[in-house]
Amino acid sequence: MEQLETFIVECPDATGAKTTRSLILDTLSDLSLSRVIGRLKVYMDPVEPVFIFAALLRLGSPSIKIKDFARVDMGALGKDEVKIEIEKEMFTIKLLNKLWAKYGKENIEQPDRKIIIVKTDPIKDLDMLRELVVEEPQQEVLDRLIDAIALRIIPEGFRVRKHELSSTHVLFVASEDTLKPEWLAKGQEILESLRREENA
Amino acid sequence: MLEPMMYVGGAYKHSQLIELVEDLGGYILQKNIMQSEVVLLMLVPINDIPIVEIKSKELLGKLTRAPLTGSEIATVAPTLAYHHLPHLDCDVAEFLRKQGAKTNMVGLARGVGKRICQLTAFERDLINEHDVAVFILGNYEHCIIEKSKKLYEGIEIPIVVTGAPELRTEDVPNATAYVGSFGRILHHLRHAEELRTLDKLAQVIGKVLDDVRVEIAKDPPSVAPPRIKKEIEENIAEIVDNLHPLPITLQMNGVRVKMPYEEYHEQIENIKFVEGVTMKEVARVLPSKMRNFILIKALPKSETGFSI
Known part of the structure; x- marks a missing residue:
């Protein structure tokens, strides 16, 4: 149109x-x-x-959620962490900003360009993180x-x-x-x- | 009688022109050097203009009359919101500045609307300290006329109104002049047509100021404002370190000195002229509404009985 x-x-x-x-x-x-x-x-x-x-x-x-551009999974066995594997790097900066604001910089690690580790209880936060709106x-x-x-x-x-x-x-x-x-x-x-x- | 003139030319040997004007008894008000070009705003005795013209031709410069020189103009916007700024208001202020005027932007607190607009006492007094007020209004004929009926209450200086419709000055109540084709424009004025409108505005304001000059000439001030400026520059050393733009701003019948009133007013009042009179005998030194500046208004000859 x-x-x-x-x-x-x-x-x-x-x-x-x-x-x-x-x-x-x-x-x-x-x-x-x-x-x-x-x-x-x-x-x-x-x-x-x-x-x-x-x-x-x-x-x-429409608004973009984490699950639209990344895979959100449990982290390493026995640790309280969530692993976010990014597929489209376009939103990484906005995602990092959101996570820093939510969990604090000390609880976010980025061992690789496309992997972000969030130190939090996976059972509690996994679904919430999948649905987290990164861009509106x-x-x-x-x-x-x-x-x-x-x-x-x-x-x-x-x-x-x-x-x-x-x-x-x-x-x-x-x-x-x-x-x-x-x-x-x-x-x-x-x-x-x-x-x-x-x-x- | 001094004529406001503008000289635009090369920086090379321009000091010769400055010296000539000063020798003739004129004043250099402002000197701007931009790379290799110089712009001089000056007041030249009317009978000596041909001499200055010959000199400026010799220096391959251009000498034009700049009727806005030596005036302080208030550009008044209904508020300081996006509706009026930065375009249009700033464009108008900047354009008038290029023509030699000193412009101050005034944003009213409650200047909006045709029924609800108001002017506070402070705003009124502040605007009255200038030589001309330019009210920059909007798009609709009805609103401009209705608003003009009450917004300018108490303003004693000439009022120039701008707006979108092409109205005659007689149709706009309380206005000294009206300039159309403006309106609420939200882009930078750069098209040829818009620049022509700005030229027209400058022309109209020049005409208004010329009328003011004629009015003042009927009862001339005891001391010419540029002379006050010169004396203050020579007597008060701190003015050199003053960082305000144009620390001494010329007005049609006085000057504004951008220094604190409490500290300096006595010093200024007691400045002695070579003719033997002091400043307070020929001018009123008043506190300005603008910050804590000093406003000096020259007394007319009819009040003092002499002019220097």
């Missing part, structure tokens, strides 16, 4: 719409988010004042997305906000005054129209 298949900024103020469009593009490229957003629609009315930001997301790969690309992307929308795109004065966030969509309704129900309804409506486009 293409990035930004729909990108509409609706605003009664034509110049405002143009600059808002360029500032959204700048922010998305600054935070390398352009691939994440599939369809995007913004409605802004400075007179009301309301700012609605609705987008359908295309998040990348989706969460990182969502963090950046919130940074982009809430801290950079929505006008700063619009401090009353309501948002929805899932792995498939994001919706922000913001205003300087108390949010009106019709704005929230409009937000849902915009989101629905994006979904209809997606499914068509």
Whole structure:
């Protein structure tokens, strides 16, 4: 699927719409988010004042656990240790950092490039270590997305906000005054129209 | 009457130009040497400009009028958040600096929103210490107009407003001038079109400052600000070791001295001019709102009855 298949900024103020469009593009490229957003629609009315930001997301790969790139086994017989045999070295640094934080540097040994020994009770920790999440690309992307929308795109004065966030969509309704129900309804409506486009 | 001029040329023999300007009774405000090039910001007596022009031609340099020279400008952003910084605000401040002005960036505490924006008393006083305030506002016509109705309350210096829509100055309440095509831009201003907009802003501010100069000339200060600067440099030795950028910053009718008020204000007040008067007779030495600096405002001729 293409990035930004729909990108509409609706605003009664034509110049405002143009600059808002360029500032959204700048922010998305600054935070390398352009691939994440599939369809995007913004409605802004400075007179009301309301700012609605609705987008359908295309998040990348799910989170990566130790078992996805390494074999986790019991260590040497009779010793309290877990042996992690790494198959893809790409995640080693992140894994080491996680283990150091969890067990302390003195309890982690790396006798070989691809072998990590964790000094802990294998019976207790083996399954937990297999499922340990080393990298969360989706969460990182969502963090950046919130940074982009809430801290950079929505006008700063619009401090009353309501948002929805899932792995498939994001919706922000913001205003300087108390949010009106019709704005929230409009937000849902915009989101629905994006979904209809997606499914068509 | 002194004219603000900028000289750009080779470093070779540029001291001849400096000497010429000083001999003519002008002042060198700033000298920047960048490798083999030199940029001089100076004040030249208006009648002697042709002489300086001949000299600069001889040195193969370029002499231009730089109306922003010798002014201190506040670039005001609604807040210091990502929405406004680093692009645009810094670009504007830097561009004006290149044109010869000293710019200070002011981020307001509660400057956001069209209904909820406020200016605190401290911010107001701080901005009023400058010669011009440039308010960098956003994208929407309605917001700029609504905001302008109350944000500039109590500001006595000229106000230049920037924003995205092309509005006439009359449409923006309380503004001295308005410059369009800015808005909230989140990238570095480097396209030809954007640079032209910055040029236009500098031009507009230059015009505003020229108006201020005309206004000041009606009742000229008893002592020219560059003269105050020169006297302080000659009388207070510690200024040499001061690490602030531009330890003595020129303003249209005074200077800002970046030294602690408590320690130095008496020393400055008692500086004696060769004409026989002391500083406190021709200028007010005040504590500045900016840190604990000193703000010196020259008294007008109508108050002292003489000018030196």
